[in-house]
Amino acid sequence: MIGIIGILVIFAMVFGGYIAAGGKLGIILKALPFEMMMIGGAAAGAFLISNDMAAIKHTLKDVGKVFKGPKWKHDDYRDLLCLLFELIRLARQNPVAIEEHVEEPENSSIFSKYPKILGDSEAISLISDTLRSASMNYDDPHQVEEILEKRMDATMHHAMHSSHALQTMADGLPALGIVAAVLGVIKTMAAIDQPPEILGKMIGGALVGTFLGVFLSYGLVGPFAGKVKAVVEEDGHFYQLIREVLVANLHNHATNICIEVGRQNTPSHCRPSFNELEEALKNVKQSAA
Template sequence: MLIIIGFLVVIASVVGGYLGAHGKLAVLWQPYEVVIIGGAALGAFLVGTPMKVVKDTLKATLGVFKGPQYKRQDYLDVLSLIYELLNKARREGFMALEDHVERPAESPIFANYPKVQADHHLVDFITDCLRLMIGSNIEPHELEPLLELELDKHHAEALAPSQVLTKVADGLPGFGIVAAVLGIVVTMGSIGGDIVEVGGHVAAALVGTFLGILLGYGFVGPLAAALEARADQDSRVFEAVKTALLACLRGYNPKIALEFARKTLPTEVRPAFADFEQHLKTVK
């Protein structure tokens, strides 16, 4: 919602200021300038972007308007899931988690948290970590760099859409200049004719520069920044899971391990200590 409000503020400020200076709105309607700028930007985007990133960018752009993937209750569910798994491992041994790790879609523990279960990236991360803890005598200092490597890879993939949109935003003013230059070419070809027609061509050329700059700095650039912020927010849950599992591997009991994880969460989604403690009493 905040993104839509921001875009509306940009439009209202630019158009309102223009109209306040007695500008004519119809002059800004230059569809061929839009075709040149938008088409060139889209083509450059497709040339320089792998197909997977193209699809991820479309998905992320639609998703950013919905807000962060994980809300406060979702973080609580993730922590509760990890607590259930670690508590079962503490009581029955890590081998008791083998069926849950190998078949999370059929696990009654994962089934208690359907949104978490539906996020295959997060489920894969959790089960891969637990698989290492079950099937080997790996030490915390050996597991930590492996988890960091996995998180870096996941974060890099999540940031790819924002990075390619940033490049598009950087290129839009240049494409605006291309449209303006082509408009001047048209203008030069009409010199000697009706002065009103010549003036219209000059105005159209200037609108090309205006649109390129406005789209780059007023829309695509901020959208890329929003995608980057969304990727950073969505990565926090992976950091919390990593912290809890490493704390468990270092010998802390599940409640203390989850307290380590709780501390990694941003304040706006972090459950209060007393509330979290009370919630864990309801978890098996």
């Protein structure tokens, strides 16, 4: 919602200010289809050249994050801590029983309590692989932490591709606007024998290209790239929490301490309070009893 409001504010302030200053939209609207064809088409073509099909689909999908915001909310962090609490407690009480949950999470009675987390393949894979490795005696906390760090860095690098692709497009749009403007000037020079009022309109139409390139770059595509990056970074905290809790578990801290480590590493605006989490964990214990 905030993204839509931002776009409306941009258009209202830019074009509203132009009209309030006595400008006329007629010349912009007349030139807009042709300028947009040149600038937008060239930007789209450059985007296709510089990315493979998987990256293109990924970027188009990630544009929705500008309007949806982060995937993981306050309740999801609380649910994740409850899920990790159940799994760690079970792994310590009965190491054999944990295998059925990490081998087939989709059929797990524990994972099924948290459908949103279960629907995220990266989170489930991160939890299952780490717990499976621990059950196979690969439980050196420092080595596991290093492996998880590298894995999460690779995942973050891949997730950031959409932001980089959009930012690259934003960086190129002003130059493409100049290209369109130069073509407009060439067209104007070819009609130099026309009256001044006609030449003035043609020059104005040419300048629409420069305006459009800069406007699209700094008013829309650049902010889109920044928002996608911010959302990806914020969602990354969800997976970092998984790492912190599971590494704390490998250090053989008490289960409640492991969960508290995760709670304190949760972003402040999504962090459940101590009492809220205690109540949630109490309910988990009662349902498991």
